[in-house]
Amino acid sequence: xxxxxxxxxxxxxxxxxxxxxxxxxxxxxxxxxxxxxxxxxxxxxxxxxxxxxxxxxxxxxxxxxxxxxxxxxxxxxxxxxxxxxxxxxxxxxxxxxxxxxxxxxxxxxxxxxxxxxxxxxxxxxxxxxxxxxxxxxxxxxxxxxxxxxxxxxxxxxxxxxxxxxxxxxxxxxxxxxxxxxxxxxxxxxxxxxxxxxxxxxxxxxxxxxxxxxxxxxxxxxxxxxxxxxxxxxxxxxxxxxxxxxxxxxxxxxxxxxxxxxxxxxxxxxxxxxxxxxxxxxxxxxxxxxxxxxxxxxxxxxxxxxxxxxxxxxxxxxxxxxxxxxxxxxxxxxxxxx
Amino acid sequence: xxxxxxxxxxxxxxxxxxxxxxxxxxxxxxxxxxxxxxxxxxxxxxxxxxxxxxxxxxxxxxxxxxxxxxxxxxxxxxxxxxxxxxxxxxxxxxxxxxxxxxxxxxxxxxxxxxxxxxxxxxxxxxxxxxxxxxxxxxxxxxxxxxxxxxxxxxxxxxxxxxxxxxxxxxxxxxxxxxxxxxxxxxxxxxxxxxxxxxxxxxxxxxxxxxxxxxxxxxxxxxxxxxxxxxxxxxxxxxxxxxxxxxxxxxxxxxxxxxxxxxxxxx
Numbered sequence: 001x002x003x004x005x006x007x008x009x010x011x012x013x014x015x016x017x018x019x020x021x022x023x024x025x026x027x028x029x030x031x032x033x034x035x036x037x038x039x040x041x042x043x044x045x046x047x048x049x050x051x052x053x054x055x056x057x058x059x060x061x062x063x064x065x066x067x068x069x070x071x072x073x074x075x076x077x078x079x080x081x082x083x084x085x086x087x088x089x090x091x092x093x094x095x096x097x098x099x100x101x102x103x104x105x106x107x108x109x110x111x112x113x114x115x116x117x118x119x120x121x122x123x124x125x126x127x128x129x130x131x132x133x134x135x136x137x138x139x140x141x142x143x144x145x146x147x148x149x150x151x152x153x154x155x156x157x158x159x160x161x162x163x164x165x166x167x168x169x170x171x172x173x174x175x176x177x178x179x180x181x182x183x184x185x186x187x188x189x190x191x192x193x194x195x196x197x198x199x200x201x202x203x204x205x206x207x208x209x210x211x212x213x214x215x216x217x218x219x220x221x222x223x224x225x226x227x228x229x230x231x232x233x234x235x236x237x238x239x240x241x242x243x244x245x246x247x248x249x250x251x252x253x254x255x256x257x258x259x260x261x262x263x264x265x266x267x268x269x270x271x272x273x274x275x276x277x278x279x280x281x282x283x284x285x286x287x288x289x290x291x292x293x294x295x296x297x298x299x300x301x302x303x304x305x306x307x308x309x310x311x312x313x314x315x316x317x318x319x320x321x322x323x324x325x326x327x328x329x330x331x332x333x334x335x336x337x
Numbered sequence: 338x339x340x341x342x343x344x345x346x347x348x349x350x351x352x353x354x355x356x357x358x359x360x361x362x363x364x365x366x367x368x369x370x371x372x373x374x375x376x377x378x379x380x381x382x383x384x385x386x387x388x389x390x391x392x393x394x395x396x397x398x399x400x401x402x403x404x405x406x407x408x409x410x411x412x413x414x415x416x417x418x419x420x421x422x423x424x425x426x427x428x429x430x431x432x433x434x435x436x437x438x439x440x441x442x443x444x445x446x447x448x449x450x451x452x453x454x455x456x457x458x459x460x461x462x463x464x465x466x467x468x469x470x471x472x473x474x475x476x477x478x479x480x481x482x483x484x485x486x487x488x489x490x491x492x493x494x495x496x497x498x499x500x501x502x503x504x505x506x507x508x509x510x511x512x513x514x515x516x517x518x519x520x521x522x523x524x525x526x527x528x529x530x531x532x533x534x535x536x537x538x539x540x541x542x543x544x545x546x547x548x549x550x551x552x553x554x555x556x557x558x559x560x561x562x563x564x565x566x567x568x569x570x571x572x573x574x575x576x577x578x579x580x581x582x583x584x585x586x587x588x589x590x591x592x593x594x595x596x597x598x599x600x601x602x603x
Contacts, residue, residue, distance in 0.1 A: 041517040041518075041519060041520075042488070042517050172378065201377035201378055201544060202377070202544060202546070202585060202588040202589055202590075203377065203584060203585065203588045204377075205588065205590070206587075206588035206590075209590070210598075210599075213599045228517060228518065229590065230518070230592040231547075231589070231590030231591055231592045232590050233592075234590065234591065234592045234593055234594045234596070234597060235590045235591075235594075235596075235597045235598065235599065236597070236599065254594045255594045255595075258592065258593065258594050259594070268519065269518060269519060270592060271522075272518040272519045272521065272522040273518055273522075273547065273592050274522075274525070274547045274548060274550065274551035275547065275591070275592070276550065276574070278551055280529055280551060280552065281526060281529045281530065283522045283525055283526055283551060284522060285519055285520070285522035285523035285526055286519035286520075286522070286523075287523075289487065
């Protein structure tokens with residue numbers, strides 16, 4: 001059984017302009033130990049996919065039209081709020097994009113981490129190394145010790161002292177490490193990281209990627225990493241899913257997808273990244289804009305911007321076809337262009 | 338040499354010694370070239386641009402533009418000078434006034450510099466339409482407000498505004514870091530095209546080495562307020578001399594799985 005399996009997920013979002021079909025049949029299967037990169041442009045639904053896994057999309061205004069999100073075979077969309085609370089921060093850890101807004105500025109780093117540790121310890125006392133009968137005081141003490149250990153694990157120097165600092169006393173990179181430590185304090189099986197390095201310098205980004213890599217190798221963590229940085233995906237991830245306008249248009253192991261992209265959108269994204277050999281003025285931008293999700297095109301949602309589009313593309317949404325083992329592409333011309 | 342920065346030091350005084358944001362920075366920006374300034378957060382990139390624009394007084398050294406030491410200019414002269422040096426800001430979501438239409442945003446610098454440009458209201462509006470076209474937008478966008486534009490379109494408006502007063506030097510402060518790669522590619526191509534058409538000089542600030550390599554002729558790396566390496570782009574990228582340059586290049590994630598530092602089976 002896959003650790004996480006998203007099946008035919010459809011999500012609609014209501015606004016004053018009508019209802020937008022923002023996730024249009026997402027299928028994603030993540031096995032233990034894999035690092036999935038979910039890439040795509042702003043508004044393609046990658047963050048909503050991540051938020052859906054931890055069921056943090058507010059309903060309303062959103063509405064799940066169909067599909068299921070199976071975590072160890074259990075459908076999260078059918079789970080109660082209490083069950084979800086027990087999963088979040090314990091089995092499923094989350095890191096969000098901006099380290100400056102995700103820590104409470106008026107509480108010490110340690111206190112914020114202890115809260116998470118106590119919550120995880122409530123769901124599973126083993127996280128704190130205690131049994132069910134442990135006193136509140138013992139739990140708090142263990143939670144604090146765990147917070148210090150986690151800070152050390154993510155490379156905060158002098159963690160025993162810094163645990164009592166406030167967020168403003170930490171740099172951006174260190175705050176992102178704190179958020180990672182916090183996401184990992186419950187010893188989760190699945191980590192959802194939404195643009196964890198976007199706000200950071202490249203040198204700090206490299207350290208964070210190394211850290212996530214080590215956690216996967218040493219602790220058997222599984223990661224779903226949402227990013228728009230193809231470089232980060234190529235370096236860190238084992239698998240990648242490319243999203244466009246609410247669909248996964250290409251997915252598979254990183255190497256075949258990057259070396260032999262089958263979808264015109266994946267190719268366009270890769271061509272837009274300047275590399276050593278790109279001549280000035282010859283960078284290939286992607287013409288046009290993402291279609292309105294209030295009135296999406298009838299067939300392939302990328303057809304409006306695709307250089308290869310034919311009449312066949314408007315007939316219906318193209319199904320995923322396997323190009324090589326595990327590497328699938330949703331394009332009628334897959335394998336021919 | 339159109340812009341010379343000679344031994345510039347900038348000290349922000351405070352109790353306990355203060356902060357030296359720039360230390361003995363010397364740079365030469367050649368006319369009609371793109372000069373890339375690369376540095377991480379807190380390295381002094383933004384302080385340097387603020388000093389060039391005369392928004393911050395410098396502690397030591399000289400900033401010479403077209404043979405004129407900017408420190409010797411009066412406020413009125415500096416204002417005139419600023420019509421020759423314009424800036425495009427990083428975040429097109431924050432740098433455009435949400436209560437002004439695209440027309441008013443692009444027209445504003447022409448109103449400020451009306452003495453230099455001598456355009457009346459009708460001529461200004463014509464020029465706004467012309468500028469919109471130049472950056473790939475159209476007359477239908479004239480009266481729209483920032484929230485009606487996408488990020489890439491907003492940055493085009495920021496560029497049109499900077500070009501409104503016919504500047505010679507454009508300071509581009511991370512102009513594409515808030516944009517998607519596909520949109521970034523369009524904006525980079527637009528900048529390249531504009532540079533050739535109007536013989537512009539670019540001071541391009543970025544932490545994205547891929548973008549710098551693509552757009553710049555010369556590069557300087559700034560670290561903690563000091564220039565640690567400078568040279569033509571290809572040399573820095575192919576034969577970096579400083580440890581800092583080597584570290585930055587190694588940390589730059591290339592979109593090629595074969596170059597991943599993490600050994601992986603398969």
